[in-house]
Amino acid sequence: MAVYTTIPPERLEAFLADYDLGPLVQIDGIAEGVENTNYLLETEAGRAILTLYEKRVRAEELPWFLGLMQHLSSRGLKCPTPVIARDGVALRSLMDKPAAITTFLPGRPIAAITPSACFSLGQSLARFHLLGEGFRATRRNALGPEAWKPLLDSCKGAGDTLRPGLTQELDEAIAAVLRDWPREGTLPAGQIHADLFPDNVFFQEGDVSGLIDFYFACTDLLAYDLAICLNAWCFPDEATPSAALMAGLMGGYQSVRPLSPDEKAALPVLVQGAAIRFLLTRLYDWVNTPRDAIVTRKDPLAYHHRLTVWRDDAKGLLHV
Numbered sequence: 082m083a084v085y086t087t088i089p090p091e092r093l094e095a096f097l098a099d100y101d102l103g104p105l106v107q108i109d110g111i112a113e114g115v116e117n118t119n120y121l122l123e124t125e126a127g128r129a130i131l132t133l134y135e136k137r138v139r140a141e142e143l144p145w146f147l148g149l150m151q152h153l154s155s156r157g158l159k160c161p162t163p164v165i166a167r168d169g170v171a172l173r174s175l176m177d178k179p180a181a182i183t184t185f186l187p188g189r190p191i192a193a194i195t196p197s198a199c200f201s202l203g204q205s206l207a208r209f210h211l212l213g214e215g216f217r218a219t220r221r222n223a224l225g226p227e228a229w230k231p232l233l234d235s236c237k238g239a240g241d242t243l244r245p246g247l248t249q250e251l252d253e254a255i256a257a258v259l260r261d262w263p264r265e266g267t268l269p270a271g272q273i274h275a276d277l278f279p280d281n282v283f284f285q286e287g288d289v290s291g292l293i294d295f296y297f298a299c300t301d302l303l304a305y306d307l308a309i310c311l312n313a314w315c316f317p318d319e320a321t322p323s324a325a326l327m328a329g330l331m332g333g334y335q336s337v338r339p340l341s342p343d344e345k346a347a348l349p350v351l352v353q354g355a356a357i358r359f360l361l362t363r364l365y366d367w368v369n370t371p372r373d374a375i376v377t378r379k380d381p382l383a384y385h386h387r388l389t390v391w392r393d394d395a396k397g398l399l400h401v
């Protein structure tokens with residue numbers, strides 16, 4: 082569920098009066114998503130998404146996220162763009178929470194991941210990276226390598242209840258990955274999406290029709306974004322890697338932005354880092370989400386499987 086805040090009709094009407102969208106035809110709460118409250122708005126001007134930003138997104142960072150979306154969509158990336166109100170401002174307040182309207186994107190997440198879907202995803206990811214070049218403001222990755230050990234420590238050994246020995250194993254894996262992590266300035270960096278999972282990519286007739294959910298986006302290594310996608314898209318049963326899906330993703334990406342030899346050489350450590358990052362945030366949520374919460378907790382061990390696979394032979398699997 083992702084409707085944490087309901088809006089009385091008179092508050093909505095007053096909010097919409099600041100826009101040039103015409104009268105409201107219909108409003109529906111959107112069940113998908115976990116972080117924010119999302120509504121599908123239908124006005125005389127067409128469809129749009131109304132988002133009320135809930136606790137986990139820091140209000141002071143919203144101008145950066147909205148600015149990046151505006152920058153990328155105005156340069157042709159298929160992603161939501163903030164709708165500007167009559168006073169020229171996109172980020173507003175509704176029900177005492179930050180709120181914004183963004184454009185609606187057609188399409189749906191893909192039902193079954195195929196090599197050609199991965200190719201199309203790779204192309205979109207590379208375009209994101211190239212088009213992000215002109216967006217100068219930066220945002221540090223709050224879930225980057227230096228955050229992993231504190232995140233593990235904050236779980237206070239709870240991982241061992243999911244898998245005996247997991248805490249120590251992760252402690253050692255983090256240390257090993259940090260030792261090999263590319264030094265600052267050695268690989269191309271820029272704006273990355275950082276959470277481009279299958280639920281955040283819409284498809285129409287087999288091709289990507291839109292990228293959504295920019296609220297983990299940050300400034301980091303471009304190849305790390307590809308490493309996140311290799312984890313999220315190329316393990317169809319959550320444990321076994323698919324060579325065909327990886328080839329599709331790598332091929333699509335490199336058809337738009339070829340990786341440098343240094344980026345290729347770093348990919349084995351970047352995929353391990355990406356597996357650790359999602360394992361840890363899922364573990365944190367596993368420990369800290371009340372059992373009766375309506376949100377479905379995601380399985381941390383799915384990323385332990387991936388980490389094991391990468392540690393075994395990332396170089397061979399990725400052909401780098």
Ligand SMILES: Nc1ncnc2c1ncn2[C@@H]1O[C@H](COP(=O)(O)OP(=O)(O)O)[C@@H](O)[C@H]1O
Pocket residue numbers: 083111113114115116117118119130161183184185186187280281293294295296
């Ligand atoms: N621009 C958009 N166009 C169409 N649907 C959208 C758009 N943005 C969000 N949605 C819908 O809202 C859902 C939740 O959005 P998302 O940004 O993933 O929320 P959360 O940040 O809460 O996880 C998506 O799965 C999708 O169905």
Ligand SMILES: N[C@@H](CCOP(=O)(O)O)C(=O)O
Pocket residue numbers: 114115116276278280281294359362363379
């Ligand atoms: N993609 C992350 C969780 C973040 O969820 P989202 O709904 O905001 O994309 C994971 O799978 O662990």
